[in-house]
Amino acid sequence: MTRTFPKLIALMFALGVMAGCSSTGETQEEGAYGSDVSAVDQEGGSEVYGGDGSSGVSSSDMTAEERAQESAQAEAAAMRKITTFYFDFDTSEIKSESRDVLVAHAKFLSENPNRSIRLEGHGDERGTKEYNLALGERRAKAVERFLIVNGASRDQIETISYGEEKPAVMGQGESVWAQNRRVELIYQ
Amino acid sequence: MMRAFLTLVLAGVLAMPAQAELLIRITEGADNALPVAVVPFGESGGISGDEDIAQIVRDDLAMSGEFAPLATDKMLSLPSKGDDVYYRDWRLLGQKYLLVGQLSPANGGKDVKAQFELFDVNQEKRILGATATVSAKNLRTLGHHISDRVYEAITGTKGIFSTRIAYITLDMEDGKRIYRLNVSDVDGKRSQVRLKTDEPILSPAWAPDGKRLAYVSFETGRPAIYIHELSTGKRNKIAQFPGLNSAPAFSPDGKSLLLTLSRDGNAEIYKMDIASRKLTRMTDHWAIDTEPSWAPDGESFVFTSDRSGGPQVYRMDANGGDLKRLTFGSRYNARPRYSADGKNIFYVHQRDSAFHIARMNVDSGDESILTRTQLDESPSVAPNGRLLIYATQQGSNSVLAVVSADGGSTYTLPSRFGDVREPAWSPFVN
Numbered sequence: 240m241t242r243t244f245p246k247l248i249a250l251m252f253a254l255g256v257m258a259g260c261s262s263t264g265e266t267q268e269e270g271a272y273g274s275d276v277s278a279v280d281q282e283g284g285s286e287v288y289g290g291d292g293s294s295g296v297s298s299s300d301m302t303a304e305e306r307a308q309e310s311a312q313a314e315a316a317a318m319r320k321i322t323t324f325y326f327d328f329d330t331s332e333i334k335s336e337s338r339d340v341l342v343a344h345a346k347f348l349s350e351n352p353n354r355s356i357r358l359e360g361h362g363d364e365r366g367t368k369e370y371n372l373a374l375g376e377r378r379a380k381a382v383e384r385f386l387i388v389n390g391a392s393r394d395q396i397e398t399i400s401y402g403e404e405k406p407a408v409m410g411q412g413e414s415v416w417a418q419n420r421r422v423e424l425i426y427q
Numbered sequence: 428m429m430r431a432f433l434t435l436v437l438a439g440v441l442a443m444p445a446q447a448e449l450l451i452r453i454t455e456g457a458d459n460a461l462p463v464a465v466v467p468f469g470e471s472g473g474i475s476g477d478e479d480i481a482q483i484v485r486d487d488l489a490m491s492g493e494f495a496p497l498a499t500d501k502m503l504s505l506p507s508k509g510d511d512v513y514y515r516d517w518r519l520l521g522q523k524y525l526l527v528g529q530l531s532p533a534n535g536g537k538d539v540k541a542q543f544e545l546f547d548v549n550q551e552k553r554i555l556g557a558t559a560t561v562s563a564k565n566l567r568t569l570g571h572h573i574s575d576r577v578y579e580a581i582t583g584t585k586g587i588f589s590t591r592i593a594y595i596t597l598d599m600e601d602g603k604r605i606y607r608l609n610v611s612d613v614d615g616k617r618s619q620v621r622l623k624t625d626e627p628i629l630s631p632a633w634a635p636d637g638k639r640l641a642y643v644s645f646e647t648g649r650p651a652i653y654i655h656e657l658s659t660g661k662r663n664k665i666a667q668f669p670g671l672n673s674a675p676a677f678s679p680d681g682k683s684l685l686l687t688l689s690r691d692g693n694a695e696i697y698k699m700d701i702a703s704r705k706l707t708r709m710t711d712h713w714a715i716d717t718e719p720s721w722a723p724d725g726e727s728f729v730f731t732s733d734r735s736g737g738p739q740v741y742r743m744d745a746n747g748g749d750l751k752r753l754t755f756g757s758r759y760n761a762r763p764r765y766s767a768d769g770k771n772i773f774y775v776h777q778r779d780s781a782f783h784i785a786r787m788n789v790d791s792g793d794e795s796i797l798t799r800t801q802l803d804e805s806p807s808v809a810p811n812g813r814l815l816i817y818a819t820q821q822g823s824n825s826v827l828a829v830v831s832a833d834g835g836s837t838y839t840l841p842s843r844f845g846d847v848r849e850p851a852w853s854p855f856v857n
Contacts, residue, residue, distance in 0.1 A: 329733075329737060329738070329759070364802065365782060365802060366738070366759060366761060366775065366777075366782065366804075367718060367731070367738075367761040367762040367775050367804055367805070368629055368630070368762075368804065368805070368849065369629070369630060369673050369674040369687065369717050369718045369731075369762065370715065370717055370718060370731050370733075370738050370761050370762065372629070372650075372671060372673050372717075373671060373673070373687065373689070373693075373694035373715040373717045374715065376670060376671055376689055376693075376694065377693065377694075377715065380693075398670075399649060399650075400671065401627065401645075402627075402629075404627040404629070404645075405604075405627075409823070410823065411802075411820070411823075
């Protein structure tokens with residue numbers, strides 16, 4: 240009865256580990272952007288299960304094929320609720336846990352050519368501002384390339400880097416910095 | 428060693444209305460600071476304005492880290508001209524130098540004239556006697572001018588007390604992030620807001636004439652580089668290409684800028700002739716190239732590149748040739764700035780998990796770390812090469828800190844509210 244999205248749950252777990260590790264002794268204040276963004280991972284998680292319930296139209300005359308298709312669609316829709324992608328320090332390499340979600344976005348964009356997105360690249364506060372601007376751009380462009388390779392069109396994507404200017408979470412410490420090194424995908 | 432943590436919060440600051448007023452806090456003086464007595468200036472006739480000229484001079488000299496001014500209440504006599512000086516009084520107090528002076532109204536009270544004299548106490552000799560006149564509204568200008576004259580007479584090096592700093596503040600107002608570009612005296616006083624926007628402002632850079640600032644503003648929603656004429660407030664948007672528009676740096680002749688654009692794919696350094704807006708591409712590499720800074724002779728520039736795998740400092744000839752990597756000491760070295768004499772570069776250097784400001788002698792490659800704070804950014808060198816201003820973290824806020832270029836004394840300039848960041852020290856202004 241309960242549909243499971245194994246990949247998605249694995250992903251939630253991976254992100255949840257990071258977002259949830261508000262370890263002791265580190266200052267964390269919610270910034271202007273913090274409430275939006277840090278919630279993405281966790282509320283994204285609860286949305287997933289909500290989505291599961293609402294789409295639980297248990298009808299017996301569905302074929303197994305239809306059921307699989309519907310399940311796949313629901314999984315893809317749930318995945319697209321994840322719009323923040325994280326990076327390691329001083330890298331622009333897309334993490335393995337981001338890939339399936341980005342493929343879902345790319346597929347949606349290729350199926351909906353009139354939709355467009357904005358990719359905002361960010362870095363943590365460490366290091367220098369102008370280098371971080373360039374690094375944020377490189378992250379946004381890495382995501383852009385990945386989406387294009389997976390079916391999105393270049394015309395659908397706009398990129399901008401804010402460097403370290405718009406942290407998702409205020410404060411210091413690796414758990415804060417990890418949440419600030421990111422690309423945000425915003426549907427226009 | 429260091430004289431420990433003399434905290435000095437200037438009076439009167441809280442009464443100032445300016446949002447971005449900075450408080451000055453001297454945390455460490457140099458161990459060999461010279462004792463100097465600055466006697467309260469005498470006044471003849473009515474002087475309007477409530478600035479204490481002698482106190483401005485004392486604060487300036489203390490700020491340099493090279494002087495230890497004597498407190499007024501310790502003084503045994505209060506002469507205001509050379510004839511009234513008894514050297515014995517000052518020798519008893521262990522003073523090496525003595526400044527006395529008096530103020531009088533000039534130009535029908537519109538101006539103030541200062542006569543001042545500096546004495547070497549041990550040699551019992553007058554080493555400076557001068558007068559200066561300013562508008563009565565600009566007594567702080569007069570104080571800084573006297574500080575410059577005293578500093579130069581004693582050290583042989585030009586003083587920086589009449590120069591200015593540009594910096595960015597970030598405040599939360601009604602749930603919005605508000606950025607301001609400010610220009611103030613080097614002691615943080617007389618700050619003026621030059622630009623306010625709710626999108627980021629970055630990378631203020633002075634033109635060599637001290638009259639224009641270049642900077643990056645996101646006020647249109649996308650980054651653009653502006654040149655801002657300070658006396659008129661007139662601005663020119665000189666670059667808004669697709670992608671990055673970042674890190675402007677004026678050439679020593681003021682006619683061109685180095686800047687970082689990604690219009691051809693990724694972050695590269697370009698030179699723009701300001702009059703014609705003509706661009707010349709200087710770097711060509713798939714890695715990030717950014718944060719350029721001209722050598723004072725205009726023959727070469729330094730910049731940050733991660734072509735080796737992480738950010739490191741490189742040097743390139745002005746014609747684009749002779750690329751040379753300069754830093755090897757750690758995995759993160761970035762945003763280099765030349766000293767005024769071109770002999771050293773100052774840059775952000777990672778050691779373990781901390782980011783410090785380091786100095787390297789360009790010829791020998793000798794490197795030393797100047798700061799003990801962490802998360803240090805944006806070094807900018809004073810035009811006389813003696814002091815370095817940078818941004819660092821204090822509690823949860825970003826503050827400005829000043830350290831002597833040899834790593835000795837320090838002071839900080841925290842904003843009363845919010846963050847203050849990205850200081851840029853002006854050139855000498857005549």
